[in-house]
Amino acid sequence: MVLLVRFGELALKSRFVRRQLRDRLVANIQDLFAAEGVECITEADEARVYVHVDDVAKAHAILGRVFGVVSISPATEVHSDLESLRKAVLSEASRALSPGQSFALRPRRVGTHPFTSQDLARDLGEAVRQAHPDVRVNLTQPDVEIHVEVRRNRGFVFREIWLGPGGLPLGSQGRALAVVRDEAGMVAAWMGMKRGCRIAVATSDGEALVEPLRKWDVRLKVLGLPPDGNLGELVRIARAEAIFLGTR
Incomplete structure (x- = not known):
């Protein structure tokens, strides 16, 4: 089965930038599938990513966590x-x-x-x-x-259109540090990820609080928040260009 993956904001960019963003999207798809132990074959053109899979249900769940994906359709492929x-x-x-x-x-x-x-x-x-x-x-x-x-020369026939998370491909818009002390901090980190930032998380509560974010970024870096709250060294380690605080 082939899944048609549509991307949204990428289509507004120049051809060169669009190709870069699309390639980042494909790499992120491959990373999440590999982390879940689900096999897939990917290919892409200027407007679609094609993901060939055996397990559609698992693939649907994975693609629903890939930022930059606007919608997905399981399709039958034939000649045009x-x-x-x-x-x-x-x-x-x-x-x-x-x-x-x-x-x-x-x-x-x-x-x-x-x-x-x-x-x-x-x-x-x-x-x-x-x-x-x-x-x-x-x-x-x-x-x-x-x-x-x-x-x-390719034809695709389908009935279903599943919504994706949208946004921009993770890692396409620079690096940021997110301070996660509570749910608000985690939401701020997630929103930064959705806008394409590669997020490093600073927390004093260990892995448990930020574990849900790993479903979206298998390469998530977690740093210990120092007792005095000084972020200077963490910004250097994360090479962060922005900080998300998640304050209410």
Whole structure:
């Protein structure tokens, strides 16, 4: 199974910066999968990361903790010709539709093809209607949505879109030190991580308080907070460019 991984703010950057951020995102995905002992194969283009996995449920849980991921869809991949797309859509419709239900086709096309997105919607929608005469089309509030994404010579058919955490890839926006004494400090650290900062945590409460953050950063560095609260040496060790205090 292939999971389509979409990234959001990365698309607003220049091509060079976008490639750097995307490569960081891919590296972070690989780190979290390796930490969980789940095998995956990753590839990427200018707009998507493709994660090939055997265990979709575990992969979903992992990708839901990767900053920079906006959404995820488990998809069936086929060639981009109409016949292959038609077969995949009919297979998806057979699994998803029940008599009396309504459906909608949501096509998206990138690149040059001998058909338009409207052509896809008409052709594939009619194929579903002929195969399932007891269902109807409803483009505004369908019971079932079938998405078709064509990217060059690759076609992807899917129904589900799972939300990710968003933000920017961890480690793409410099380093920071987060002082974690309580839940507010942990939230501040998490928010800094979501904005792409590589966070080092300073705490006097040991690993237990910051353990939830390790689910988001397998390379999390934890430093002991000195009794006098002086952060100078910790800033040097962490090479921090900012400090998150998490005060209420």
